Amino acid sequence: MKSGGDYAYIKEAWGPMLAFLFLWVNVLVLQPSLLAILALTFADYIVYPFYPDPTCHPPQASLFLTAISCLVVLATVNSMSVRWTTRVQDLFTFAKMSVLAVIIITGLVRLGKGYTDQFENAFDTTPNANGGGSITIAFYAGFFAYGGWNSLNFLTEEMKDPHRNLPLAIIISLPIVTGVYVMTNVAYFSVMTPQEVLLSKAVAVTFGYKVLGSAAFLIPVGVAWSVFGTINGGFLLGSRLNFVAARDGHLPTLLSMIHVRRNTPIPSLCLSCMLAICYLFINNIEQLLTYFSFVTWGSTAVTISGLLKLRWTKPDLERPLRMNILLIISFLLVCVGLVIMGVVAAPLETTIGICFTLTGIPVYFIVAVKWKNIPKSFKNLIKKSDIFLTEVAPGCKA
Numbered sequence: 001m002k003s004g005g006d007y008a009y010i011k012e013a014w015g016p017m018l019a020f021l022f023l024w025v026n027v028l029v030l031q032p033s034l035l036a037i038l039a040l041t042f043a044d045y046i047v048y049p050f051y052p053d054p055t056c057h058p059p060q061a062s063l064f065l066t067a068i069s070c071l072v073v074l075a076t077v078n079s080m081s082v083r084w085t086t087r088v089q090d091l092f093t094f095a096k097m098s099v100l101a102v103i104i105i106t107g108l109v110r111l112g113k114g115y116t117d118q119f120e121n122a123f124d125t126t127p128n129a130n131g132g133g134s135i136t137i138a139f140y141a142g143f144f145a146y147g148g149w150n151s152l153n154f155l156t157e158e159m160k161d162p163h164r165n166l167p168l169a170i171i172i173s174l175p176i177v178t179g180v181y182v183m184t185n186v187a188y189f190s191v192m193t194p195q196e197v198l199l200s201k202a203v204a205v206t207f208g209y210k211v212l213g214s215a216a217f218l219i220p221v222g223v224a225w226s227v228f229g230t231i232n233g234g235f236l237l238g239s240r241l242n243f244v245a246a247r248d249g250h251l252p253t254l255l256s257m258i259h260v261r262r263n264t265p266i267p268s269l270c271l272s273c274m275l276a277i278c279y280l281f282i283n284n285i286e287q288l289l290t291y292f293s294f295v296t297w298g299s300t301a302v303t304i305s306g307l308l309k310l311r312w313t314k315p316d317l318e319r320p321l322r323m324n325i326l327l328i329i330s331f332l333l334v335c336v337g338l339v340i341m342g343v344v345a346a347p348l349e350t351t352i353g354i355c356f357t358l359t360g361i362p363v364y365f366i367v368a369v370k371w372k373n374i375p376k377s378f379k380n381l382i383k384k385s386d387i388f389l390t391e392v393a394p395g396c397k398a
Contacts, residue, residue: 004244005154005237006303011248013306017364022299023245024360025353030292031238032275034147038231039067039276044202045224049217067280070231075273078235079259079266082158085236092229099222100184103204106211107187118189139338140293145181148230149174154237154244163320235272242268250367294342294350295357301335304328 002008007026011019043066047058078085152169156162188203191210200206208219243265246256255268307328310317343350 002244003154003157003240005150005241006299007241007245008153009303009306010299013309014302016248016250017361018302020245020250020364020367021357021360022302023241023250024363025292025295025299025357026238027242027245027251027271028275029356030296031234031241031272033279033282035071035231035234035238035272035276036067036279036282038227038234039070040280042070042224042227042231043067045205045220045227048202048205049220064280068277070228071273071276074228074232074235075269077232078239079262079264079269081262082264085232088232089229089236092225092232095222096226096229097180099204099219099226100180102218102222103187103207104180104183107183107190110187110190110211115190118193135341140297140342143297144293146177148233149177151233151237154240158240167321235269238272239265239268242271250364292353292356294339294346295353297335297338297342301332301339304332304335308332 004011007019007022010022040063043063046066047062051058074088077088149170152159152166156166159165188197188207191207192200192203196206197203202220202223204223205216205220208216212219242251242255243258245251246253246268255265255271257267258264259266308325311325
């Protein structure tokens with residue numbers, strides 16, 4: 001089993017070019033923009049409690065500096081030790097679940113006292129000018145919160161007994177995350193109106209101020225911990241995609257190198273951190289997610305269709321995990337439906353996403369095809385330069 005998630009699956013089923021296009025969008029746009037959005041969210045929850053007056057906003061410089069500090073600290077932690085990274089992940093996951101438990105219990109108490117006004121005719125005031133398109137965009141935004149469901153596949157080679165632990169982790173985590181997230185939103189609406197939720201820059205902070213009194217400060221601190229842990233996981237996973245792609249020759253060799261003592265992909269982590277910091281200064285990062293949500297679900301559909309293709313073309317391939325084909329087809333139809341509805345709902349944004357993805361085709365032929373034909377002596381010179389510049393070791397092919 002190989003690390004790399006969707007990239008490895010697409011490469012196996014459909015060949016290197018489609019895998020490179022997936023890589024092109026993820027490395028240059030999706031991963032760094034997601035890390036930037038999370039870092040700004042972390043900064044919001046850290047800084048905004050010092051400005052409780054809703055008409056008084058904190059300086060942008062303070063938010064940017066907090067976000068940059070968060071990214072640099074976590075990139076450093078991931079570079080220092082895999083054990084440090086996993087311990088940070090465990091600690092902040094526990095903190096996240098603790099805060100969410102406080103929010104959910106508070107919401108349930110409110111519901112038990114009869115605060116159910118927000119759930120009566122809840123969808124009557126929802127604007128629906130775009131018909132089914134609005135529902136599709138809402139799905140895209142909702143799925144963003146659940147985007148980590150396939151993240152563990154990027155770390156397959158580093159797992160113990162992945163044939164057992166990978167499906168077990170997904171089976172256990174999915175219903176827990178779904179239940180917790182749904183109940184958290186129910187708790188928010190037991191206290192806040194839909195308009196308050198939309199207008200709040202930090203929903204959990206507003207929730208805390210409304211119901212927890214002097215203990216309200218615990219909520220922004222807890223949510224900041226939660227986001228901190230999510231960014232840590234983003235570095236852990238994203239750097240592995242860069243590493244696997246570089247090992248396959250789709251990214252510079254430097255990114256396939258691992259520190260000889262720390263066993264961490266430091267060059268890959270540095271790239272992820274620098275790109276994320278650059279995206280902090282884009283005025284509307286969230287718009288990028290609209291542009292590329294179509295691409296994300298399109299690549300998921302390609303991955304799932306590749307599974308069906310391999311069932312047909314390589315029936316004797318070893319399959320430690322085997323899913324019912326009806327479940328696979330059903331999920332594929334959902335992905336295709338989301339892609340089609342996304343095109344209908346946001347044709348301009350979808351076109352921009354497609355055009356950017358297609359710009360990866362000429363880059364693929366330059367990087368992955370033409371590069372193989374350059375003199376071997378020149379390749380060795382570049383490899384020696386990479387090793388000289390960094391105290392790391394080239395990743396071995398699996």
